Amino acid sequence: MGKRKTGFRKSMHKPKKHLQNSDERKPYTDIIKENEKFIQYYKTQKVCKDEEYDEFITSLKTDLPATFRITGSKGEAKKMLEIVQGQFIKDCLKQEESEQKPNIFSLPWYPDKLAWQMELTRKDIRRCEAYYKLHNFLISETEHGTISRQETVSMIPPLVLDVQSHHKILDMCAAPGSKTAQLLELLHAQGDPIPTGYVIANDVDNKRCYMLVHQAKRLNSPCVAVINHDSAVLPNLYESLPDGSTQQVSFDRILCDVPCSGDGTLRKNPDIWMKWTPANALNLHGIQYRILKRGIELLKVGGRIVYSTCSINPVENESVIHRILSELGDSVELVDVKEMLPGLKYSKGMETWLVGSRNLEFYKSFDDVDEKWRTTIRPQMFPPAEGEKSKFKLDKCIRILPHQQNTGAFFVAVLRKIAPLNKIEKSLKPEEVTEETDNNTNKRINEDNLPQNQRKKRRKDGYREDPFVFFNQEEKVWDDIKSFYQVDSSFDSTCLLTRCHVGKKKNIYLTSSAVRDLVLQNQGNIKFINTGVKAFVRCDNKNMKCAFRIANDGLESIYPFIGEDRKVIIPKEDLITLLLNNDPMHSPQINTLSEGVQNRVANLSPGSCVLIYTEKIEGIDEPLILHLSGWRGTTSLRCYTTQHSTVHLLRLLGGDISKYDINKFKKIEEENTEHKEEIVMDEKEAENDEIIDMH
Ligand SMILES: C[S@@+](CC[C@H](N)C(=O)[O-])C[C@H]1O[C@@H](n2cnc3c(N)ncnc32)[C@H](O)[C@@H]1O
Structure with a gap:
């Protein structure tokens, strides 16, 4: 008797994911958006005028509108702006049956019309079939890195930090990383392939650090490193000086977007309605203060630090700033940034508030506080005395309330360091530092200059990360790469790194020289999670004289150093052809491309190359310039792009994306x-x- 065939495939018994009737997560629609304590607390705190209060609460109960920011080089951003303002988005917003289409508008206070808000919630976009093209657009452009879907109010702190390309920037509480991404964009805004400044993005939560890595990766920057520490006790970082010694890094800009109760995000996170209690703010005040204080210690005199929260509570906001100014007032001052935010509606910082206990007993001063609350309510949480208000100028802080322009709620304070902290800075230096200082100069001795046997082994075991192994001058694989791509001698190959000590090098990453120095000087004390943009990828192809092809990620950084021989100018039609046929098994044959390209590649040896596309854009001097990693096969030419990038590029070039627009x-x-x-x-x-x- 034959063996019985069941005919039932596994797939039949396993319901497809989208068909599963899962009740693992409670739908947000089931959440009751009420909390008596919340309503009473903020009414008592007078966070807005009495006549606005109902509007304030009602607004908190509605979903947030969707917003995004356009990023990328000037030419690419301008082209994206044309798309956003043009027919494409108009068509995306059209609902077949309805005559009314939701509005989309640029935020007046964000420079160059790069930030946009829609009269649609993210949920609307996700769930409504009429918006599927808009949804696809947002997904592919986000993945490619040309837009960032970021909440309106969250765009403010990086903006008022006033970043320039040479700034050393620290993002103290950075995960998941939307502001880090914005800081990186601002660092690269002037178009330098490798800015001299950098962003050190830190978070205490190891898992969240990887969200940060993902965010930072989209920006393809060689000037960022992700680290993992409690920022309240972040060790000092060191950098090399030209004479070989090292000095402590003083940051030009610091973002201190601290952990908070998050009640400003109620519109996005309605579950907070059920969890909210005044105790959260009381518990967070201490860590918020310590993080800000450590930030000020690490800040250069003349530098700027932005303190922000997505909390409405003065105990997490003005109270922290007041405590800092009371202690360090000779060294820091609040900065008025009204001019940087034209058209933004906000309330001035509160100069007086009450401190409320868990059961809503409100106190004007610590002397009145009931004994039983004195461990949670601290004297430093109270506002300045009546006669001292003008000394602190807390009204320079910015409070954004949800009803003012249909956003989340947010708090921002900008501080400038005007003098060193003296005693405090000295007392907080970690022990390792003094241990190794040169007595005469008070600079730390550069360990790289010491003989191997005198270097102290500082790395603690147990870091999960692969090592960061920088090339030395004699790196074997470099000779082939250098000669194949005719890399200019000004390129510093010691800024290339791999993540393995032994075995075949797979990916080669690039950092700026400042980031390389930071990693080398500090990897004993600082837990580095990630750095470097992928510059070369191993591809052992017999037809190529070099074992590494160029990666798209780091191409903008290495492009100026690549020799002309491996660069191919490509016209629009040919580029569209390559993008529409980027399956490596069916790459376009060279003889099907334009004559110009055929002639150009006739003498180009097989292997990796850079494809260059340029297009003049009306209204701006800077053209759209695209650099793409390509491959010249024996008879074919192809372009390496991910699917999201393919869609993005076709969209920019006006090509047909229908096959991807599912x-x-x-x-x-x-x-x-x-x-x-x-x-x-x-x-x-x-x-x-x-x-x-x-x-
Ligand atoms: C408000 S979120 C930061 C949001 C982030 N800046 C952004 O724009 O995506 C606060 C972050 O602080 C981190 N955090 C909490 N305590 C910290 C500490 N002591 N040191 C460093 N990070 C901390 C949390 O893990 C969380 O990721």
């Missing part, structure tokens, strides 16, 4: 039908099997 609603419908058909088929097969068996 209507997921239709697809699900089809899959459901297919699934039903599959079941019928499987049942038929099973019946046949029965028949076969019976005979």
Whole structure:
């Protein structure tokens, strides 16, 4: 008797993911957006005028509008702006049955019209079939890195930090990283391929550090490193000086976007309605203060630090700033940044507030506080005395409330360091530092200059990260790369690194020389999670004289150093052809491309190359310039792009993206039908099997 075939495939028994009726997560629609304590607390705190209070609360109960920021080089950003302002987005917003289409507008206070808000929530965009093209647009452009979907108010802190390309920037509480990404954009805004400044992005939560890595990666910057520390006790960082000694890094700019109760995000996170209690703010005040204080210690005199929270509570906001100014007032002052935010509606910082206990007993001063609350309510949480208000100028802080312009709630304070902290700075230097200082100069001795046997092994075991292994002058693989790509002698190959000590090098990453120095000087004390942009990828292709191809990620940084021989100018039509056919098995044949390209590649030896596309854009001097990693095969030419980048590039060039612009609603419908058909088929097969068996 033959073996019985069941005919039932595994897939039949396992419901497809989208068909599963999962009740693991409570839908946000089931959350009751009420909390008596919350309503009473903020009414008592007078966070807005009495006549606005109902509007304030009502606004907190509605979903947030979707917003995004355009990023990228000037030419690319201008082209994206044309798309956002043009017919494409107009069509995306059109609802077939309705005559009314939601509005989309640029935020007046964000420079160059780069930030946009829609009269649609993220949920609307995700759930409504009419917006599937808009949704696809937002996803592919976000993944490619040309837009960042970021909440309106969250764009303010990096903006008022006033970043320039030479700034050393520290982002103290950086994960998941939307502000880090914005800081990187601002660092690269002038178009330098490798800015001299950098961003050190820190978070205490190891897992969240990887979200940060993902965010930073989208920006393809060689000037960022992700580290993992409690920023309240972040060790000093050191940098080399030209004479070989080292000195402590003083940051030009610091972002201190501290952990907070998050009640300003109620519109996005409605579950906070059920969890909210005044105790959260009381518990967070201490760590918020310590993080800000450590930030000020690490800041250069003349530098700027931005303190921000997504909390409405003065105990987490003005109270922290007041405490800092009371202690360090000779060294820091609040900065008025009104001029940097034209058209933004906000309330001035509060100069007086009450401190409320867990059960809503409100106190004007610590002397009145009931004994039982004195461990949670601290004397430093109270506002300045009546006669001292003008000394602190807390009204320079910025409070954004949700009803003012349909956003989340937010608090921002900008501080400038005007003098060193003296005693405090000295007392907080970690022990390792003094241990190794040169007595005469008070500078730390550069360990790299010491003989190997005198270097102290500082790395603690247990870091999960792969090592950061920088090339030395004699790096073997470099000779081939250098000669194949005719890399200019000004390129510093010691800024290239791999993540393995032994074995074949797979990916080669690039950092700026300042970031390289930071890693080398500090990897004993600082837990580096990630750094470097991918510059070269191993591809052992017999046809190529060099084992590494150029990666798109780091191409902008290495482009100026690559010799002309491996660069191919490509016209629009050919680039569109390559993008539409970027399956490596079916790359376009060279003889199907334009004559210009055929002539250009005739003498180009097989292997990796850079494809260059330029286009004049009306209204700006800077053209759109695209540099893409390409491959000259024996008879074909291809372009390396991920699917999201392919869609982005085709969109920029006006190519046909229909094959990628999938209507997921239709697809699900089809899959459901297919699934039903599959079941019928499987049942038929099973019946046949029965028949076969019976005979
Ligand atoms: C408000 S979120 C930061 C949001 C982030 N700046 C952004 O724009 O995406 C606060 C972050 O602080 C981190 N955090 C909490 N305590 C910290 C500490 N002591 N040191 C460093 N990070 C801390 C949390 O893990 C969280 O990721």
